[in-house]
Structure formats: C-alpha cells, structure tokens
Amino acid sequence: MDPALKRQILLEHYQNPSHHGLVENRDYIKINTNNESCIDNLDIMYKIEDGKIADIRFDGEACAISTSATSIMIDTFLGKTLEEASEILENYENMLNEKEYDEKLLGDLKLYCDISKQPNRKKCAYLPFESFKKVLESQRRNG
Amino acid sequence: MKREDFPILKNDLIYFDNGATTLKPQVVVDSMIDYYTNYTANAHRGDYDNSLKVDMKYEEVRTKVKNFIHAKSEREIIFTSGATDSLNRIVFGYMKTHLKQGDEVLITKAEHASNVLPWLELEKEIGIVVRYIPLENHLVTMENVEKSITEKVKVISLAHVTNVLGDIRPIAEIGKLCQEKNILLVVDGAQSVPHRKVDVEELEIDFLAFSAHKMLGPTGVGVLYGKENLLEEMKPLEFGGGMNASFASSGEVEYKSLPSRLEAGTPPIAEVIGMGAAIDYLEEIGMDQIHRYEIELKKYFLEKAKEVDKLVIYNPDIESGLIAFNIDGVFSQDTAVYLNHYHICVRAGNHCAKILKEDLFVKNTCRISFYFYNTKEEIDQLITVLKNAKDLFQIVLS
C-alpha cells in the first residue's frame, strides 16, 4: 500500500478512534493494559454475548501506534465470535513475528505489517491484543 | 567543552537523557581496560605486586569519594552496586533493626521507585508507617516538612534533586531540622551528586546514596555514605568472603570492621576504578562550573523555546539542567520517537515516579536532562526539529 495512504488511515484511527469512551456497565469485562514500557495506559472493555463480541470500548492515554491499533482491532473484532477473533489474533501475532499469516483475515490490521522492523514499536501495536488475550483466558476459565 | 573526550559524540547523536545515564569519557573506559589488561588481580587478597596495586587503586577511590562528598573518613564510604542497592541497604540493613511498629518515615510522591518501594516493603514487614510530605506546586517546602513532622517521625528520606522535574530540595535546612528533632535524614543523591557539589557535612546528611553511571562512571557500582556511628550498626545484607575476620565450626564469627564488613564478596573492581577516574574528571572541570553551565543551557533552551508553538514546559522556574515538556496534544512517547528519528535522545514516560501522577495531573512527559558536554548548538537543532513537528505523525506512523 502507498505509505502516505497508510499513514493517513492510521492517523485517522489515532485522532478519531472507534468506540472511544468507557461505559458504566457490569456486562463488560474491563482490562487495563499497562504495558512493559510502563507508558501506555489504556482501559479496554469487552461485552461478550453468546460467544460473540457484542461491543468493545476503550479510553486512556497511549501512543499513536497503540491507540490506532486499538481502534482498528475494535473495528475488526466487532460482531465476530471468540473463535474467529482468536484466529485473527493468531495471524496478527504471526505477522508481527514475521511468520506466515493469512492476510485476508486481518483487514486493516495489515497496516502494521512493517512494524516488526521497529522492535520498540511492536509492543505498542500488540498492546490491545494483550488485553484481548486476557478476555479469552477469563472466558475459558468461566467455561 | 571537552566533547572530544567522549568518542560516542563523534557519531551523529544528540544525547539529552543524562538523567537516565551519562556518556563515558575515554579516560574512564581506559582506566578499566588498564586494570583488565595490565594488572588484573583480586582485591584484599594478595601478597604479590599486582594484587597490592589493585588494593591500592581500589582504596584510593574510597578516598576520592570521601573527599568528593566531604565525608569524615573512608570508613563512611561503602561501595555498592548503585543507588538502588544503597537505598535498600539503608532500609533493610539499618532501618529494619532500628525502627519499630508505628514509627513514621516521611517521603514524597515525587520520589524515584528506589526510594519508595523499599519503604513500602518495610511497612509490610515490620509495620512502620510511610507518610508523604505534601508537595506545593510539586515542590518540597520547609513549611510542609515542618507540618508533617510528628513525634513518631524517625526518618525523612528524600531525593536531593528529583528525576522528574529536577527540583532541588532544601536539604541543608531539612538536615538542620532533623538534627534538632533527632530524625535521620536519608538523601537519594542519584540526580544531585553528578551535577552539583554535595557536601554531606554541610548538609547534615545521615545517609547518602548515588550511582556512578549517572556521573560518567560505569554501571554496576555506586556509593552508600553513612555516618560512621550509623554504619557501625548497619547489618550486612550479604555474608561471605572479604567481610569476616574469622569463623569457626562452633558458629562463632567475627566480622571485619568498616568498610569491609559491608562489602562481602569480590567487589566490582574495574568499575570502582572507573568511578575513580570519573570523579577525577569531574573535579577537574569543577562541580560548580558544571552546575552553572547546565542552568545556562536551560535558560538558553527556554528562550529559544518561545519560538516553538504548542510546547508545554512543566518546570520553567526550576533551576537545574532538566526540562519536562510535551508538545500539546501529542503523547510523550510519540514525541520521543519523532526526536529519535533525528538522533535526538530524550526520555518519555513517568520516570519511575509512578505515584507523582496522582499529583501532577499529566501522567507522562518528555524529559531533557543536560550534562556539561551538551551545547547550545545541540539545543538549536532540537528547536528546529520541534518547530517542524507538523511532520511528527508522518514519522511516527511510518
């Protein structure tokens, strides 16, 4: 993709992210993502209904990469089943780790395909997915 | 000013992260290489020439440190692995056996993690109470120190200069007050000893901690200063070779006297020697000179910064070589990534003072911290790059 266009899309997601702002609702699972670098600090909340991702909301302070990745992740995940979303997660991880992955599944998340060249930014692009992994774990535990 | 002594500066690099660690002049590196190539031996052990030379060099550094901070005797200088290690020894080697449940320790919310977490741990272990001196506009004032003192306060533990805003605490006045009230004063000198003259006698400091790597020296070594009568009662946290005079299978042990008693095991010999070379280098320039020049750099920056839109500076009035700033509307880490693109090193984050954000309202800042090898030309370059920050996201997102 044309790098200028790519930057444009990411910037749009950073400046006007999807589903920004938390809600007071006990049906959501809320996860804070203080990443290892101890800077980015996002709260992401997930509403899971009948095995499907019904809603995701987020708020907090984070860098352009983490914030845009969160926004794109939300757009990608909404309406998906947990199985579908974990398949996306797996392919996204593979992409970040320079392994084989299925492009078709990733949609705009593909925009981060070059991020593996900047190891310090890779963590940022992965940050929202860390939180999603915790959601998967908690769902598994609750059977 | 002495830039040619720092080989790394020959690269295209503007290094403004001296609060994290400083660059090393060639003489420091050479002094360690000299030990490793020409007279390697253990300390305190030998009866042969090289070993004696090592002993001499190692103990010479103790004298240099003593003079550098104006301690009374070499017995008051303990080599540690750094400021963090020194602070932990103060808390767990001394305070743990000298404080009791209910005793209060005063710190602030702007302390580095290394001057917070050991105390919180001791609070859990023996029930001391950690209290925070309220900050006035982020600063420690004598009025608030006085107000915070109760009958139960036994220790005040503060950074001399903070790593977040670079503010300087009135340690001399606090030291005096502590003397009057029989309170122990622990000073975290990690950000002050490298940048200004610190005189433990004048400031009436009971314990002082600092790291060599923030003052031109190597990593892995630092200093614990303590008044001799206090160190006499400090319990070693490590036991082993080098610190015992004799022991027998009956369990009878006799420990050596200060400072050896508190330096078990083979010490970081090369690093101690490197620290000695760093102190020589600093003394040759002069600590007052360094302090004055850093303030001059900051003034210059502030003047130039007026030309840059949307620059928010959080500590313009604080006289030190540290600037905390953000570009309005830009997350600090993105600013740091942008500057890195132009080989300008600054630090983004909360600088390990995590509870400060409860008071500061901004969670993250970019930090510029100068040292004497920085120049006005470097500041000019930084200003140019900041002025062009409209490209910021082009760079951060590519």
Ligand SMILES: Cc1ncc(COP(=O)(O)O)c(C=O)c1O
């Ligand atoms: C104020 C302050 N105290 C303590 C430390 C800890 O120093 P070290 O990591 O060298 O032990 C630092 C280092 O950042 C500091 O800035």
